[in-house]
Amino acid sequence: SLLIPDAGAAWFAWGRTPEEFLSYETRFGAHDHATERMKELRLGVAHQYQLWTPSQLVKSVTWNEYMAPARINDAIGMRVRADDRSLAGVCLHRERARDTAVPEDALAALHALKPAFRAGVSAWRRVGGERAGLAKLLDTMTDAALLYDTRGILSYANPAAQRTMPVGGDGDRLREAAQKVAWAVAAVARRGAAGSGRATLEEPATRELTL
Numbered sequence: 001s002l003l004i005p006d007a008g009a010a011w012f013a014w015g016r017t018p019e020e021f022l023s024y025e026t027r028f029g030a031h032d033h034a035t036e037r038m039k040e041l042r043l044g045v046a047h048q049y050q051l052w053t054p055s056q057l058v059k060s061v062t063w064n065e066y067m068a069p070a071r072i073n074d075a076i077g078m079r080v081r082a083d084d085r086s087l088a089g090v091c092l093h094r095e096r097a098r099d100t101a102v103p104e105d106a107l108a109a110l111h112a113l114k115p116a117f118r119a120g121v122s123a124w125r126r127v128g129g130e131r132a133g134l135a136k137l138l139d140t141m142t143d144a145a146l147l148y149d150t151r152g153i154l155s156y157a158n159p160a161a162q163r164t165m166p167v168g169g170d171g172d173r174l175r176e177a178a179q180k181v182a183w184a185v186a187a188v189a190r191r192g193a194a195g196s197g198r199a200t201l202e203e204p205a206t207r208e209l210t211l
């Protein structure tokens with residue numbers, strides 16, 4: 001399971017999930033309980049038996065109302081604070097318990113991965129903030145503006161573009177021309193990055209499109 005700041009649902013899981021009929025709280029409540037326990041114990045990486053002893057856990061609400069119904073066994077995970085103090089986390093578990101030993105090798109691996117995970121989440125948050133700021137700026141423009149990513153794929157159109165872009169054949173021709181410009185600029189950027197590390201624009205980076 002993965003916790004990403006500002007995601008639609010706080011925790012989400014991928015892969016085989018036979019308990020999809022369970023409520024969100026039942027499926028992921030154990031992770032929130034573990035997060036609170038890790039905070040109390042000042043642990044950034046932990047196995048379930050570092051948070052509770054086996055005898056404590058089996059009698060707890062965490063086990064009986066969340067972990068057992070969701071088949072969470074041998075759980076291990078980490079929590080990090082991004083540069084903006086938002087919380088992110090990862091939890092790995094088995095559907096069937098194997099033993100009560102704390103896996104020191106798995107803990108060591110997560111400790112080694114923790115700095116990279118934190119850096120990745122922080123970068124993702126910064127990019128998201130910059131993109132949101134750019135979107136707000138484009139929203140205030142009275143002229144149509146189309147934003148393309150580094151692959152030349154349209155990622156955002158401001159409200160003015162949605163209002164003023166023509167429909168029918170004229171609109172199709174304008175969108176096609178804009179797409180070609182985006183692909184050309186993206187190709188130049190990729191060539192520059194693959195070469196000296198700096199994009200030397202052999203083709204115009206901008207072009208005014210009119211009908």
